[in-house]
Amino acid sequence: MAFPQDLLDSLRRAPDAVAFEHGDRRVRRGEVLDLIGRFAAGLRAAGIRPGDGVGLATGVTPEGWAVQIAVQTLGARAVGVRAGLPAAHLDAVLDGVAAVVTDAELPEQAGVRTLPIGPELLAAHEEPVPCGKPSDLGWVVFTSGSTGVPKGVAYRFDALGEFGLEQRAGESAADYRRFLLFGTLSSAVMVLHAQACLLAGGTVVIPAGLPDFPRILPRLDITAALVTVPRLYRMLDVLREEEIDLSGLRALTVAGSPVEPGLLAEGFARIGPALRQGYGQTETGKLTVLGTADVAERPEAIASVGLPVEGVSLEVRDGSGRAVPAGVTGEVFARTARAFAGYWRDPPLSATVLADGWVRTQDIGRLDERGFLYLTGRARDVVIVNAVLHHTGPIERALAAHSAVDQAYVVAVPDERTGEAAHAFVVAAPGCEPDPGELRAAVAAEVGEAAVPASFTVLAEVPVAESGKPDKAALRALAR
Template sequence: MALDTGVTPEAFAVRVAAHVVGCQVVALRPGLTPEHLRDILARDISAVVTDDPASRPALAAEAGGIPLLDTGGALRPPAPFTPGPEDLTARGDRDGIGVIHLTSGSTGRPKGTMVTYGALSEGWALRPGRWTDRTRRLAARYARFLLFGTLSSAVMFEHLCLSLLGGGTAVIPGRPPRFPEVFAEHRISACMTTVPRLYGILDAVRDRAVDTSSLRALVVAGSPLAPHRLTEAAGLLGPVVHHAYGQTETGMLTVLEPGELAADPGLADSVGRPLDTVEMTVRDPDGRDLPAGRTGEVWVRLADAFHGYWEDPRETAEVLRDGWIRTRDLGRLDARGYLRLSGRTRDIVIVNAVVHYAGPIERVLAAHPDIDQAYVVGVPDDRTGEAIHAFVVPHPGAVPVADALRELVARELGEAAAPVRVVGITEVPVAPSGKPDKAALRALLEAP
């Protein structure tokens, strides 16, 4: 069953009901192209549930003979309805697929991450009886959780459940939320946010009086957050900012709590410690464990991780290894277990056959006093195969000098890592996933 539903109580009820009767739920995300939608609906879908009349024509055009169900009518039970015990008995097969979450499709065909009913049953947020002190501390801050965007997000869904199972309330604004005013308007205590949205919140709080006093947890994840911006966020918003790291394949993996940052400001460049349900190692390219402090690929093992990629055994075999998941993120664990990320194994630029990771170059640029944000992309080059290009967002009033920035990178990482071009931009384009859109940045270089 494919769900094309918005952020409503009814949509949440349909999702839960589908799990109760044992459906394989495919969570359609916003922003799918017609080609992506056509590809998904061609993969053995029995029915499509929608609550958006505007999307119905597009769904009908791509669905062919697949039944379309509408939450506004066909799925609403006759009143009164009193469920019996048998109606609430979950009938999902523990080894069967419970939900398929779709990735952004930025590399072409959207990948579907399959999660079994057994893994759903082991979710870190879904078993209050097994919550550790860290989970209980987070849940206690979720009394009024801001629910927006999409329920098809694996991360949003697990944090929604954390709020509800902790006795909290999910608050759905009647219109698209305006940040940061939405916090005071609805007395929001907890919110998930991407890094670009956090930057907008900080700009607003810095420039004018904004009431954020209701906030108890602002969980920032999705893309790298510069250490100086995390420090600034803690200073402007108070002890509420949680820096988290996770993936669609795994859910949340680590979190840096405000108290940890306050006790040790040197942790601003980390994403915290693994959750108690997560086993984490750092390995070299041959799969051997590395000691604390050494940089390598982050591997994780957890009971609620995904089962594999939908109809993609080759990619599944590449990522799943003997019960472990290759995150394809680079990082290092210190002696206390704090994780510091340094980039994606595939976010690289190959110059003269030499691999350069974008993450370290971005961090060096962002550390310059004139620079607020930095992003690096690779562009085809006739002489070197690829060339490094950088985009920077300056601090207000700052006028960075491109040559000085290139020299800084050359000094820190070597001449070969210096960008051939540094472009100043006022804001970074954001993809539908909420992450910085590097494809759009590359397109800026091609624009006349």
């Protein structure tokens, strides 16, 4: 089935059911299908053809979602354009784009044709019929660019169709009766969760303002939502002080980075079986899931990111590329039909990550004999002190295990004496004041004296990047 045929069919099946709640506005599934047909006709009239790149610089609205599906229906390549990009990043994102559909003003230096969402683009209508070939690129999702120019993660239409198959098989209609959509439509994981909701026959709920977790969940009768790890930690801060009824919640997925085991256990206790930890990457989609049932059966799995989801194979390999036995640490490789095709216009970088149908995740970890995946760090999250390489993940875990520490983050900063030095930032556990001497001793006992950070800083909260993940670039700036 050609993508996005399954989504179009889902909208046709129940035209009077509500697809989107956008503040006080209700948009029925038949109306969304009509929007897709109007956008497709308007884009075709504007000269968009199969294979063209179309930038999408829209807010989180029903129209913003519908125009992406219209672009992909035409067999064109949808390219998300995140708001507020610096000029150099915007140039990289718009490389190869024929036009940008927008409901806002783009900087003049973008230098591409803009197609405003309005009467002219929506004047005509055509029956939406997917035109993309399975091997064509249908979506390019750009990374945040926190380590340089953003990378464009490119998906073929056949992989996009595989996401639909996974969602129909894995997400129940009850779980996705009402999914909370917020943030940006340039986020692959947010768009895919919204897609799962619509395929399940549910309603995508877009709040009028910034969501106030966890209070917004019962207020809007949300059954499914996605949160980053820092947002989960803030939710726990609230739940320690307030009694909030989360019994209607069916699926709260926390993703972006591993959750500290003690805080994940607290999350399971306070939020219940709706909470699940997901691990994946933009390049692969979802790879593993950990839920309360997994931990009840295997308590030590609380330190893992769970078991592979259907259609995913994982291997841990050593430095020479050979698979290692269970329990041995190495680099995690993943194989899935949902994997990306490569990085946009960057074959050399693609070749370093894609090999023989496998994706090199660049995450370090191990598999146990039951198949649970335990992550220990990123291949690139290292600090080299006196020519000795240390992964920051084990240092962070040693710090987070201390009773006075709620969260811990370690970054590498150039040092004139040792080449690089590790600097630690911790958020104190409620009512605690971490003692630097005790923290040094905890790291030394766990990973050795040579890995002890050069400094320890207590923060009220960790800075968060636009991606929703802890902002290690900001922490490096503080360390300097």
